[in-house]
Amino acid sequence: MSYEEDVGRLEAIVRDLERDDLDLDRALRLFEEGIARLRTASAALAEANGRVQELVMAADGTFALEPRDN
Numbered sequence: 001m002s003y004e005e006d007v008g009r010l011e012a013i014v015r016d017l018e019r020d021d022l023d024l025d026r027a028l029r030l031f032e033e034g035i036a037r038l039r040t041a042s043a044a045l046a047e048a049n050g051r052v053q054e055l056v057m058a059a060d061g062t063f064a065l066e067p068r069d070n
Helices: 003-017 024-054
Strands: 055-057 063-065
Touching: 003 024, 024 055
Parallel strands: none
Antiparallel strands: 055 063
16 A cells, blocks of 8 residues: 555544444454554655655755665
8 A cells, every 4th residue: 555545544544433433342453453554654654754865965956866775
């Protein structure tokens, strides 16, 4: 799934968890799914952040990507 899909699903999970008629078992399953989606989205965000940090400005004002040491 993409970052945007994970965030969208997280928003839906939060809406479901805020309902008054949610039984405990369903709430726990939603919470577990939410944690998994949050981890996936956080990893994608960290990867994007790393790519942004690779971007450096050259002397002529242009930007270039520097290779990362992974």
